[in-house]
Amino acid sequence: MTQPTTRVRLVGTDPIHAVQPAQSAAVFTTCGSITCPEDRWIPDTEPVTCTACKRALAKTGSQP
Numbered sequence: 001m002t003q004p005t006t007r008v009r010l011v012g013t014d015p016i017h018a019v020q021p022a023q024s025a026a027v028f029t030t031c032g033s034i035t036c037p038e039d040r041w042i043p044d045t046e047p048v049t050c051t052a053c054k055r056a057l058a059k060t061g062s063q064p
Contacts, residue, residue, distance in 0.1 A: 007042040008035055015050035016042060018057060030056045 006019050010033060017029035027035045031052035048054055 006044050007046050007048065009040040009042060011036065011038045011040075015053075016046055016048055017050045018048045018053045018062075029053060 007016050008019050009016050
């Protein structure tokens with residue numbers, strides 16, 4: 001898994017997710033959620049607050 005480049009807050013949710021560089025037309029968060037145009041994109045200076053994203057990053061040794 002590569003280092004996330006940005007953050008996103010999915011519509012209707014509170015946690016901030018890490019986002020992996022796009023490997024295809026779809027953009028997925030580190031925890032596997034798919035993003036949509038209505039999601040709020042956030043600079044990578046914001047901390048990741050999604051527990052599943054933090055757990056996935058810890059497994060790969062990436063910084064959240």
